Amino acid sequence: MRAGGVLMPITSLSSPHGIGSMGKEAYEFVDFLRDAGQTYWQLLPICPTSYGDSPYQSFSTFAGNPYLIDPEKLIEDGYLFRNELDSIDWETTPDRVNYEVMYKKRFPMLKKAVTRFLENPEKEYEKFIEDNGFWIEDYALFMALKDAHGGKSWQMWEDSVRLREKDTLEQMCREYRQQIDFWKAVQYLFKKQWDKLKAYANENGIFLIGDLPIYVALDSSDVWSRPSQFQLDKDLIPTEVAGCPPDGFSADGQLWGNPLFDWDAMKKDGYSWWIKRIEHIFSLFDVLRIDHFRGFAGYYAIPYKDKNARNGRWRKGPGMDLFKHIEKKLGRRKIIAEDLGFLTPDVRELLKECGYPGMKVLEFAFDSRDGDGNDYRPYRYPEKCIAYVGTHDNDTACGWMKTAPYKDRRIAKEYLGLSGREGYNWGMMRAIWASRADTAIVTSQDLLGLGSEARMNIPSTVGNNWVWRAMPGVFDKQLAKKIRGKMEIYARLPQ
Numbered sequence: 468m469r470a471g472g473v474l475m476p477i478t479s480l481s482s483p484h485g486i487g488s489m490g491k492e493a494y495e496f497v498d499f500l501r502d503a504g505q506t507y508w509q510l511l512p513i514c515p516t517s518y519g520d521s522p523y524q525s526f527s528t529f530a531g532n533p534y535l536i537d538p539e540k541l542i543e544d545g546y547l548f549r550n551e552l553d554s555i556d557w558e559t560t561p562d563r564v565n566y567e568v569m570y571k572k573r574f575p576m577l578k579k580a581v582t583r584f585l586e587n588p589e590k591e592y593e594k595f596i597e598d599n600g601f602w603i604e605d606y607a608l609f610m611a612l613k614d615a616h617g618g619k620s621w622q623m624w625e626d627s628v629r630l631r632e633k634d635t636l637e638q639m640c641r642e643y644r645q646q647i648d649f650w651k652a653v654q655y656l657f658k659k660q661w662d663k664l665k666a667y668a669n670e671n672g673i674f675l676i677g678d679l680p681i682y683v684a685l686d687s688s689d690v691w692s693r694p695s696q697f698q699l700d701k702d703l704i705p706t707e708v709a710g711c712p713p714d715g716f717s718a719d720g721q722l723w724g725n726p727l728f729d730w731d732a733m734k735k736d737g738y739s740w741w742i743k744r745i746e747h748i749f750s751l752f753d754v755l756r757i758d759h760f761r762g763f764a765g766y767y768a769i770p771y772k773d774k775n776a777r778n779g780r781w782r783k784g785p786g787m788d789l790f791k792h793i794e795k796k797l798g799r800r801k802i803i804a805e806d807l808g809f810l811t812p813d814v815r816e817l818l819k820e821c822g823y824p825g826m827k828v829l830e831f832a833f834d835s836r837d838g839d840g841n842d843y844r845p846y847r848y849p850e851k852c853i854a855y856v857g858t859h860d861n862d863t864a865c866g867w868m869k870t871a872p873y874k875d876r877r878i879a880k881e882y883l884g885l886s887g888r889e890g891y892n893w894g895m896m897r898a899i900w901a902s903r904a905d906t907a908i909v910t911s912q913d914l915l916g917l918g919s920e921a922r923m924n925i926p927s928t929v930g931n932n933w934v935w936r937a938m939p940g941v942f943d944k945q946l947a948k949k950i951r952g953k954m955e956i957y958a959r960l961p962q
Contacts (some may be wrong), residue, residue, distance in 0.1 A: 468962060480492040510678060513677070523758070533657065540660055584655075584656065675751075682725035696740050708727065721926065760806050761810065768780055854902050855910075860926050883895065
C-alpha cells in the first residue's frame, strides 16, 4: 500500500509551556495529518533525555520522557492548579526549547502533581506498576539514587550501590521510598496521556512510527540494573564501546561511547532483554524503526579509553538468530531497518533474511564523489522501502540546497528538474512521493520550507541540537489541503 507520513518530534510541537507535549497541539497535529492525507506520524525516541539533551542517550530505554507530559491535562485531572502553571517562566522563545530551564522547572511542577495523585491513586495505577515490573522498580530507584548523588553517573557511586549489593539496595529502597514513588507515578502519568494520544491517532487513521536506538547509554538504569547483558569488566567498566569507523566524512570516525551488548550472554537466556524491549515499544507504537541496523550483522568496537574511533575493530553481531527469537516470542511485527551508510555483504544478507524494509535518503543521491548516487537515486528505489528527503540527522531540504557542495546541488537541480518558483523543498518531496517506494516520509521542516536554522541534529556535535520547535498555527488547513493534493496525485491517500 502506497502511503505518506511526516517525521515530527513531539518536543518540536508548539506549546506555551516551553516544549512540545502530549497536549492540545499534539491532537491538532493528528488532525492536520489526517486532513493532509497522511498515514504515518514518525517520531524520535520518546525516552527521557540526559546530558546533551539527545533522545538517543537516555537514562532508560523503557521509560517515557517526563517533559512530554502535558501540564494542561494535569490541571484537567485535578493534579495541578492553574496558578501553579501560569506562574512559571519557561525562559524561551516559541521556536526553541530551553532544556536547562526545563530541567530546573519541570520537575518541581511534576512533584506538585504527583503529590496530589499519590494521595488517592487511580485504580489503574497498581496494575500499571505490576505490568511494568520488569523495568520500573530499577528505573525509579536509579533516578532516586542519581538525584541523591547530585546527578553523578552510577559508575561514580559508592561500591555497595554501584555493585548492587542486596542489603544496600534494600536499605536504599526504604530510605528513598518517597522519591521512588515519584518516579513511578511520573511514568504512569506519561503512559496515561500517551495511550489517549495514540488511541486518538489510530481512530483518525494515523499510525505511529517509533524510533529505537540500537544501543543504550552507559549512564542508564538499563546498564546499572543488568550489567551481565553488557561487555563490562569485573569493576563494571566497559571493555570496548560503540561507534563508527573513519570515513570520507570524518577522519577520526565517530566515538559514541555506548556500552556494547554481550551477545553470547544474551543468547544463553534467549535474548530475553531484547524481547522485553521490543515488546514494550510495540505497546507504544504501531511500527518501529530500529536505528543502526547494521550493528546486528557486525558492530564496531572501540577501546574504552580511546579519544577517537580510529583503533576500533569489527566484531560479529547476533545476526538472524536474534530476530528469529523475537519473532518466535512476539510474532511478525512491522519493523523498519535503518540501513544507511556503507553496507557490507553480511548486512545485505541479514536485511534480505529479515525481510524488513530499509531506508532511502534523497539527499544522499547527489554526492558528486559517488558518480551515480548508489541506491539513493529514486529510479532505483524498490517498492519495499521507506523513502526520505532527509532524516533528523540531515539538513533540511532548503538548507541542503544552500550548504551542500556546489556540484552536488547542480546534479540535484538537473536530476530533479528543480526551480526556485515553488521551492526546492517541494521539488525534493515530490521526487520521493513519485518514487516506487511504498512509504514516503517527509520532515515537518521540509513541509514548512525551513532552512538550516530548523535542523534537528548535526551528528558528532554538542549544543544547539534537538531544540527546534514549530511556530504556533503553521500546520494550517491550507497547507493540509496542498499536501493532500500531492497525495492524491501520487496515489498515497489512505485506502
